[in-house]
Amino acid sequence: MPVMTAPEPVRHDRVKSAAERAAIDASCRGPVLVFASSAVFWLLMGSMLALIASFKLHIPYFLTGSPELTFGRVRMAHLQSVGIGWASLAAVAACLWLMCRLSRAELMYPKMLYLAGALWNIGVFLAVFGIIFGAGQSVEWLDAPPYAPPFFVAALGIVSAWTVAVFRRRREPHLYVTQWYILGAIFWFPWLYLVAQFTIFWAPVTGVVQPIVNWWFGHNVLGLWFTPVALGSAYYLIPKIIGRPIHSYYLSIIGFWSLALFYSWAGMHHLIGGPIPAWLATASTVGSMMMFIPVLAVAINHHMTLLGHFHRLRYSPALRFTVFGAIAYTLVSFQGSLMALKEVSKTAHFTHYIVAHAHLGAYAFVTMIFFGLFYYMIPRLTGREWVSSVLIRIHFWCAAVGITTYFAALSIGGWWQGRMMNNPDIPFARIVMYTQPHLLTRSLAGLLLTTGHIAFAISFVMNLAGWGKQRSGGPTLFVEPQATYPPGPPSL
């Protein structure tokens, strides 16, 4: 592979282009920081709720005094806090910032987006605390009490409209693949959410159609909201950080369109073995298998782009998190496609194995990519370096070791749990006892993850508070200028 070299850019062009980039970043600074900082808040909140839920599974008498802290409520509150709170707010921040940069257009009327941020946060607050105080609804992923959704709908409407408005004002004629993903996401998510609200709560369908709509929604939130935004972010950051265009742009476009085509078919794989028409589940299994196409397209592309540049992982925090997330995307999708086979589902369904898969997707893939994005985006918005390499390294290693342990413990425990549950000769209580050490390991992994989150939050708040070294004006490169730094071995 020949090394790409560009002609030496003319200084004047460089300054002009840097000024344009800085002006675009400045135009979306306020709203993006509002979404990003509230995302970090809900990540911390979600971690606390997760730890309580996790400890309760192996210490049954932990916090039994109050109905507010029963497992059922705390677990649902965790899901809302990290799903609609952290991951969705981070996704909105990503959509806004990436769309402005890639369209080379400034954000207009940012005040409406402050309103959207406020509405969204009120919605998450009502969802999380509504559930804790007993108003949750037993529809997974849509368990927020009925008074929360209107806030999301209003906020989503504004966010989608503003993202499209930026796109329409674009100065860059070419649509980069990330923009395809973002446009897909901001079109799909409001539509999914509205249809699901409508058919489950406002004009409820009955009987078996209800779980079908429920899982069509639940699955597509993952695949047509979190996944495209996270993949879009990786498609921007990996080439940008290493300074090398994506290996095959053609493949990336194929990847986008095949995701759009196949993912929405796959939702019924959550109901394999359930009382739904057999052809529906089979169609979803086929859709899940077809997902190998976009997944392979992404995997090959990212790998080939990085080839020869893996050493950059030592230097760039954003790249580390993003590449970790991109690898996890391949793993979670391969695993998911196999789980959609009836033979595998027979063992894995209703076990901790699914929770392991859920976190491989929602954490190792989506959350890690958003961490990477934040490490790249926030300094460019505030004009300040991160204050401490040590905090970033603590975050990375806690997250990487934590989620790997989490996944391994629950995958092994969950698989054997499923095998035992399918054997009528094994008493249920024995299976419960068998899972205990695995659940304890998950809690320890959770403590590690939470430690990482706290390190991340400290870095984040310090950056916002103006602690880092100032970097305004010139190019947005966050690389020290040549020869001002004494060389030494980089630490991991």
Added chain:
Amino acid sequence: MTPPDIALLATVVGSIVLFGGAAAIALGWAFRDGQFDNFDQGSKSIFGPDEPVGEATDAFPGINVEVEEATAPW
């Protein structure tokens, strides 16, 4: 058919038309607009004179990638 059935049918049919239609329009527009004409150029659209191809744009605070690479053992 009960009202919920009708609502469901309308939603499903409406969604297929809206969703499939939107995808078809988007794909058609992209072809007409020449988005798929030059993939090589497309992949470079994220670079610019200030952040050109061949230049790394991110590092831990205090690390100079060029110096690190020049002195690295590999």
